[in-house]
Amino acid sequence: MSCSEHNLITVSQAIAQIQETLEHKADVEWLSLAEAVNKVVAADQLSTLNVPPAANSAMDGYGFNAKDLAPDQLTQLPVGLRVAAGDQPGTLPSGMAARIFTGAFIPTNVDLVIPQELVKVTSDQVEVQPGWRIGQHIRNAGEDIAEGQQVVVAGKRLRPQELGLLASVGIMQVPVYKPLTVALFTTGDELIEPGRPLPDGKIYNSNRYTLMGLLQQGGFKIIDGGTLPDQHEATKQALLKASQQADAIITTGGVSVGEEDYVQDVIKENGTVHLWKLAIKPGKPLLYGQLNKKPVFGLPGNPISSLVTYLMVARPALQQMQGLHDTQPASYRFRAGFTKKKNLKRAEYLRVQLQSQLGEQTIVPYPKQGSGVLSSASWASGLALVPADTDVKPGDWLEYWPFSEFV
Numbered sequence: 001m002s003c004s005e006h007n008l009i010t011v012s013q014a015i016a017q018i019q020e021t022l023e024h025k026a027d028v029e030w031l032s033l034a035e036a037v038n039k040v041v042a043a044d045q046l047s048t049l050n051v052p053p054a055a056n057s058a059m060d061g062y063g064f065n066a067k068d069l070a071p072d073q074l075t076q077l078p079v080g081l082r083v084a085a086g087d088q089p090g091t092l093p094s095g096m097a098a099r100i101f102t103g104a105f106i107p108t109n110v111d112l113v114i115p116q117e118l119v120k121v122t123s124d125q126v127e128v129q130p131g132w133r134i135g136q137h138i139r140n141a142g143e144d145i146a147e148g149q150q151v152v153v154a155g156k157r158l159r160p161q162e163l164g165l166l167a168s169v170g171i172m173q174v175p176v177y178k179p180l181t182v183a184l185f186t187t188g189d190e191l192i193e194p195g196r197p198l199p200d201g202k203i204y205n206s207n208r209y210t211l212m213g214l215l216q217q218g219g220f221k222i223i224d225g226g227t228l229p230d231q232h233e234a235t236k237q238a239l240l241k242a243s244q245q246a247d248a249i250i251t252t253g254g255v256s257v258g259e260e261d262y263v264q265d266v267i268k269e270n271g272t273v274h275l276w277k278l279a280i281k282p283g284k285p286l287l288y289g290q291l292n293k294k295p296v297f298g299l300p301g302n303p304i305s306s307l308v309t310y311l312m313v314a315r316p317a318l319q320q321m322q323g324l325h326d327t328q329p330a331s332y333r334f335r336a337g338f339t340k341k342k343n344l345k346r347a348e349y350l351r352v353q354l355q356s357q358l359g360e361q362t363i364v365p366y367p368k369q370g371s372g373v374l375s376s377a378s379w380a381s382g383l384a385l386v387p388a389d390t391d392v393k394p395g396d397w398l399e400y401w402p403f404s405e406f407v
């Protein structure tokens with residue numbers, strides 16, 4: 001494989017290549033609506049009824065038949081029927097008004113509703129001014145959902161409003177994909193767990209916690225493989241075992257060109273390396289392969305590189321396996337509030353904030369953009385993309401992903 005920056009593939013090419021190799025999908029289980037928030041629905045959900053099931057009143061007031069009302073003068077009618085929400089509506093006798101409440105089904109012969117504050121009620125009569133129209137304040141049967149209509153498509157993540165929508169058509173249980181099991185490994189003899197003293201030459205393992213958080217946010221089940229030593233045999237044993245237990249594997253570190261980088265060798269010798277190196281900064285040495293047909297994402301070790309490659313490359317693939325139809329996070333366009341001259345051959349993902357300048361939200365990068373500067377990501381509200389071979393000047397439009405879109 002060539003290492004020249006001109007031949008490196010882009011993020012969208014990488015995603016397309018990876019998605020072609022993904023055969024496995026999460027298993028399906030049935031859950032009640034009370035347990036199904038944030039799950040991905042596994043089959044189209046259709047309504048077997050109209051919502052609302054019958055025409056009903058949008059107001060508290062009085063229902064009339066237009067034939068009983070004079071179009072251009074005051075009409076007085078006695079109240080001959082009372083219908084509250086939940087009542088059987090019945091029939092309005094001719095020449096009378098119906099007392100009706102919001103949500104109550106419309107009685108036969110009623111074809112308009114007038115809110116109570118617009119009529120005058122005397123002891124035994126309702127007085128109506130002209131100015132009404134037939135159909136007013138009546139919500140029609142099936143106005144929200146028609147019988148047979150698809151209410152939720154397969155592959156959609158169930159938000160609270162989808163749960164309510166499913167309940168509104170009487171569905172109580174839904175088929176959803178079970179959480180994917182993802183094995184997570186950090187690599188490197190320099191890593192020490194937080195909470196312990198830090199010996200010379202060592203650093204605290206931060207990627208483990210960033211990635212655990214990302215996987216938890218994705219709703220995945222994590223097999224925490226801990227830290228692999230920089231040893232070929234131990235790396236091989238651990239990754240092969242994980243490929244039998246998990247649906248997918250994520251590693252960080254050990255994918256560049258160093259002598260102590262064993263992840264690539266192990267995948268090459270025991271499975272397939274599909275791609276290595278992307279035209280992005282940070283995250284260039286990203287590796288993707290398969291062991292026992294299970295996808296392995298070898299994220300680069302630098303803390304920002306592993307964060308960015310997880311979000312931009314591994315996450316869409318895991319989402320696809322999780323059954324999600326729309327795997328790309330939404331992005332937005334904002335103007336740059338900065339200048340950047342260094343013209344790179346790689347697309348660059350900057351850690352940025354939106355800041356108000358002259359009444360407009362503009363993109364401002366953290367001053368230190370090194371791939372080891374984790375504080376940049378904590379300061380930032382999201383990522384902005386500077387395309388390859390592009391200089392940025394204030395006012396240029398850039399693509400921006402809020403971190404909140406990845407949750």
Ligand SMILES: Nc1nc2c(c(=O)[nH]1)N[C@H]1C(S)=C(S)[C@@H](COP(=O)(O)OP(=O)(O)OC[C@H]3O[C@@H](n4cnc5c(N)ncnc54)[C@H](O)[C@@H]3O)O[C@H]1N2
Nearest residue numbers: 186188205206207208253254255256261284300301302305
């Ligand atoms: N000769 C070259 N050297 C490097 C290249 C290159 O093209 N030629 N690429 C550089 C780039 S870009 C990156 S990114 C890194 C990626 O290297 P690895 O994936 O092999 O990662 P490591 O060498 O293991 O670690 C890199 C860096 O990150 C720190 N690290 C690793 N794991 C963790 C962790 N869990 N928590 C916190 N920090 C971690 C590690 O100590 C290193 O400082 O390679 C460059 N080198």
Ligand code: MOO
Nearest residue numbers: 282283284305371
């Ligand atoms: O590509 Mo590395 O991830 O820039 O530091």
